[in-house]
Amino acid sequence: MPILVAMVHKELRLDAASAPDGSKAIKKILSVAVNIAVGVAELRNQGFGSGHGQASTPSGLGVRHARLTVDAVVTWCELILDTLTDPSAPWRNNRPVAGATLTSPRTPPS
Template identity: 65%
Template sequence: MHDLICRAQQGLHLSPAKKASGPDGTEAVKKILGSASASAIAVGVAELRNRGYGTGHGPAGPRSGLSSRHAHLAANAAVTWCELILETLTDPRAPWRGTPSS
């Protein structure tokens, strides 16, 4: 999953390490992209799921320790990244398209 996420961000010029034009290339945007790292979000969500807090590979008994605020944190972080990717994919002026269209 990590490799797929990295390839998606690099392909859309959303990798914090990649030089992008316009606002996407500013230090401020790069800081936000770095802190909202999709691979970190995916790993965190997977760990919650697989370590007994979710309904994945955990025990069959009741879950404890996490509350709805933790679920909201995980879900909203994932939604934020997915929205960024989808909006960048459809943006006619996004840097990955090469020259901006009018």
């Protein structure tokens, strides 16, 4: 999942490296956006989601954690969808990222 998320951000020019110069805050926020998507996938893989057929629900997380997770992933999804539908988004105006294919893994940002 980290590789896929990093690829999506890079292709849509949402990675920190593609942020406009002088926008340290946006670069930080875009880096956090990557971590949100990866963190939600990790949480699900640890058995906190209903998709892995757990016999019992793991304990330790409350409603506030569920709300945090849902709100964070909704924010990430809205960023991706808004970027895809924005007619002036940078990914539309620039040439494709060199070597970009769905089958070539990339190293996710650290």
